[in-house]
Amino acid sequence: MNxxxxxxxxxxxxxxxxLIVDPQARALSKVGVVDIxxxxxxxxxxxxxxxxxxxxxxxxxxxxxxxxxxxTGMLNPEGKLKARATLHRFQALAEGIGCAPLHVVATAAMRxxxxxxxxxxxxxxxxxxxxxxxxxxxxxxxxxxGVLLGxxxxxxxxxxxxxxxxxxxxxxxxxxGKCMTSPLAPLKLQAIEGGAAARRAHIEKxxxxxxxxxxxxNDRLFLVGGSWRAxxxxxxxxxxxxxxxxxxxQMSCEDLLDTLEFIxxxxxxxxxxxACGISSARMALVPLxxxxxxxxxxxxxxxxxxxxxxxxxxxxxxxxxPQELRDRDPLIEACRxxxxxxxxxxxxxxxxxxxxxxxxxxxxxxxxxxxxxxxxLHDVTWRAHPDYRADACFDNATRANLGGLSHRxxxxxxxxxxxxxxxxxxxxxxxxxxxxxxxxETREAEVLGKAMRFGAMLWMRKDQTPGRFEWHxxxxxxxxxxxxxxSELYSEVAESRLDSLAKALDSTYEVIIEG
Numbered sequence: 001m002n003x004x005x006x007x008x009x010x011x012x013x014x015x016x017x018x019l020i021v022d023p024q025a026r027a028l029s030k031v032g033v034v035d036i037x038x039x040x041x042x043x044x045x046x047x048x049x050x051x052x053x054x055x056x057x058x059x060x061x062x063x064x065x066x067x068x069x070x071x072t073g074m075l076n077p078e079g080k081l082k083a084r085a086t087l088h089r090f091q092a093l094a095e096g097i098g099c100a101p102l103h104v105v106a107t108a109a110m111r112x113x114x115x116x117x118x119x120x121x122x123x124x125x126x127x128x129x130x131x132x133x134x135x136x137x138x139x140x141x142x143x144x145x146g147v148l149l150g151x152x153x154x155x156x157x158x159x160x161x162x163x164x165x166x167x168x169x170x171x172x173x174x175x176x177g178k179c180m181t182s183p184l185a186p187l188k189l190q191a192i193e194g195g196a197a198a199r200r201a202h203i204e205k206x207x208x209x210x211x212x213x214x215x216x217x218n219d220r221l222f223l224v225g226g227s228w229r230a231x232x233x234x235x236x237x238x239x240x241x242x243x244x245x246x247x248x249x250q251m252s253c254e255d256l257l258d259t260l261e262f263i264x265x266x267x268x269x270x271x272x273x274x275a276c277g278i279s280s281a282r283m284a285l286v287p288l289x290x291x292x293x294x295x296x297x298x299x300x301x302x303x304x305x306x307x308x309x310x311x312x313x314x315x316x317x318x319x320x321x322p323q324e325l326r327d328r329d330p331l332i333e334a335c336r337x338x339x340x341x342x343x344x345x346x347x348x349x350x351x352x353x354x355x356x357x358x359x360x361x362x363x364x365x366x367x368x369x370x371x372x373x374x375x376x377l378h379d380v381t382w383r384a385h386p387d388y389r390a391d392a393c394f395d396n397a398t399r400a401n402l403g404g405l406s407h408r409x410x411x412x413x414x415x416x417x418x419x420x421x422x423x424x425x426x427x428x429x430x431x432x433x434x435x436x437x438x439x440x441e442t443r444e445a446e447v448l449g450k451a452m453r454f455g456a457m458l459w460m461r462k463d464q465t466p467g468r469f470e471w472h473x474x475x476x477x478x479x480x481x482x483x484x485x486x487s488e489l490y491s492e493v494a495e496s497r498l499d500s501l502a503k504a505l506d507s508t509y510e511v512i513i514e515g
Contacts, residue, residue, distance in 0.1 A: 030056055030099040031320065033313045034090055036106035036131070038066030038163030038187055039226065039281070041083050043090040044313045045099055051325055052334030052403045053149070053310075053317055057097070061086045062281040066109035066164040070191040075113045084123065091127040103316055104131045107139050108164035108185070136181020140167035142315030144176040147222045149318045150247070150310045150330060150403035156220035159296060160311055161227050161289060163187040168214055171222075178214055182206055184292045186227065186285035199288075203295045211299055221302035224311040226282055227289035232307040233276045234286075235259040242432040243407050245399060247309035250407070253297050256305050260290045260297075310403065331404035332369060335376035342380040345459060349376035355458075356451040358469045359478075359505070360444070370409050371448055374416045378452045390421035394429055411436045412445050419449020420456070423500055446504045454497040458489050467514070471505075478502055478509040487513045 032045045040060050047054035063086060065079040094100040110116040111133045120131050134142070143160040153174045160167045166184040170177040184206050192199045223232070229246050236244060238259050251259075263286060266272055273283040297305070318326065340346045353375040360371065377397065384392040397414035405413070411433045418425050425446075437445070451469075458466035466486035470479040480498060482490060490511065502509040 030097065031317055032057075032090075032094050032097075032099040032102040033316045034087070034102050034104040034129075035313050036065070036083065036087075036104065036110055038069070038107065038109040038165070038185070039064060039285070041065075041086045041090075042313070043093065043102070045094075045097060046317050051149075051321070051328045052330035052337075053314060053401075054334075054337075055401060057093070059090075062279065064163070064281070065113075066162075066187045069109055069113055069164060070188055073113065074115045075109060075119060080119060083119075084126075087123055087127055087129065091129060102129060104129050105139075105142075105312065105316065106131050106133045107312075108136065108162055108181075111135065112164065136165055136167055137179040139165070139312060140169040140179035140181060141176050142312045142319070143167060143224050144169035144171050144179070144315070145318040146310040146312060146314035146316075147171065147224065147308045148174060148176070149314045150308060151222075152326070152330065152404070154220070154222070156222055157214070157217040157300065157302065158222045158224060158308075159228070160224035161185055161292070162225055163285070166292065168210060170214065170217060180210055180213055182210055186288040186292075189288045189292070199291065200295075203292055204299075207292075207295045207299045217300050217302065219303055221297070221300065221305045222308045223293075223305060224308050227285050228293065229307055229309070230276070230278045230282050230286050231256075231259065231263070231290060231293065233278060234263060234272065237272070237276050238262055243398065243410070243436065245407065245410070246307045247401070247403075248406055249307045251305045251307075253302065253305065256297060257294060260294045263287060263290045309401075329369060329404060331373050331402055332376070334400075334402055335373045338380045339376045342383075344379055344382055348459065349378060351465065352378060352452060352455045355455045355466070355469065356448065359447060359451055359471050361471065361473060367444075370405075370413055371416075373405075374413055374420075374448060375452060377413075377417060378420050378456060390418050391427045391429060393417035393421060394427055398429070398433065408436050408441070412441055415442065415445040416448040416452070419446050420452040423450075423453075443504070447501065450497065450501040450504050454494065454501055457491070457494045457497065458486055460486060460489075476505070476507040478505060478507045480509065480511045481514050482511060484513060484515045 030045050030047060032043065035042050039062060041063050042060040043057065044055060045057035047056040061082060063079045063082040065075050065083055067076040067079060069075065090102065094102045106120065110120060116133065120133060123129060124131055140160065144158045147158050148154060148171060154171055156171060158169045158171060162185055164185050164187050165181055167181050169179040184203060189199055192202055232246050232249050235251055235256060236249065239255065269283060273280065339349050343349065353372045356375065357371065381389055381392040381396060394414040394417060397417050398410045415425060415430060418427060418430060460466050464485065465483065466489065467480060467482035470481060498509060
């Protein structure tokens with residue numbers, strides 16, 4: 001079987017000319033991005049333009065720049081004071097950390113307010129920043145690129161909601177297609193006169209206009225933006241979902257519509273807010289946002305829905321990546337980085353992957369990449385206390401900020417790494433998440449973990465191979481063919497681990513020394 005030679009990258013993708021083309025920016029070890037939105041102003045500092053972004057620093061301040069914009073045509077005065085102080089702080093942080101100049105974008109509130117240009121000029125003169133006030137379609141494109149950073153080659157419709165606008169962008173085969181912007185956002189809807197009936201009519205009319213241009217969009221709906229994430233968190237609470245990781249959280253249309261109705265009819269939104277850990281400022285916008293999302297789901301009829309924590313800021317990072325980096329698998333790149341940084345023997349994960357792969361003769365490419373990720377991560381928590389090493393491995397896999405990894409795959413990866421350090425998954429963190437895996441997936445994770453647990457005992461030089469497995473599935477028989485140089489590594493403890501692996505496979509086994 002030559003699965004080890006399979007390409008674990010994504011489809012090639014071609015995008016528009018980057019917004020940020022400064023060669024010095026590409027050379028920065030840390031990249032700082034500021035997003036000046038209608039609700040919040042946020043700074044994210046990425047730990048280099050890695051394929052799977054590491055968040056070195058992440059801070060958000062709810063400034064509400066767009067509050068009252070529809071009535072006055074101007075930015076919220078209190079919001080301007082907050083935003084000005086926030087941007088001064090962000091500039092000082094960037095200079096202290098060494099990631100200046102920051103890459104700053106401003107969206108709907110700044111581009112629509114009559115005093116937006118003057119405020120932009122004031123901030124630029126005071127801080128030295130260069131603020132790009134982008135159009136709605138450019139905002140849509142950047143958000144779509146942020147989604148593609150986590151889902152390379154994805155199909156579907158990206159829907160990014162802010163305080164003053166909602167953007168749509170289609171993605172196909174790693175490319176961004178049609179992009180649109182609309183005023184369907186909570187701060188704009190607050191100003192519509194005529195109550196709920198007038199608001200609903202306005203939403204439906206606007207969504208129908210969007211459909212006329214965007215056309216059928218029946219693949220996945222990717223939701224980007226704080227209001228959508230809050231709704232996703234409420235869906236988790238309503239359904240008792242055990243893994244509170246919003247990125248790549250998936251919902252059916254039916255379940256999401258039930259949650260939107262639950263929000264609209266809930267008589268204690270404050271209690272719901274506290275139970276879900278949502279800020280008061282964000283929760284105030286959720287009921288209006290839920291009305292928009294209900295219409296979007298009913299009109300577009302997507303296949304399913306997924307929350308994306310990646311959006312415009314990650315899209316700006318994506319702009320700076322060379323195509324060669326864009327084409328790589330975000331999960332595998334993140335795991336390679338972890339192995340290089342934290343493993344005792346960087347590079348051993350690749351050999352371990354080749355060693356265990358014959359135990360899985362009929363796996364898909366999707367499962368093979370998760371096995372490869374596990375092998376790359378199998379030793380990165382060795383510094384943890386031995387009593388908690390397995391728990392640390394499990395937490396690292398299930399809660400880490402990784403792209404290209406569904407929730408089910410997170411739990412599979414975590415369970416495999418748990419078995420790498422423990423013969424039984426006794427950690428309390430796993431039990432609530434166990435229902436996310438099928439019995440076959442649970443068994444496969446056990447086999448992988450126990451194979452890694454055994455293989456980790458066969459350390460040799462990078463250019464040496466300890467041996468190979470031959471798995472005779474029909475006869476339920478496992479052969480371990482060890483090279484003579486590796487035979488001295490086969491101790492009593494190693495034999496015990498091999499025996500445990502054979503029991504997980506429900507097989508007999510034998511060890512053959514070659515050469």
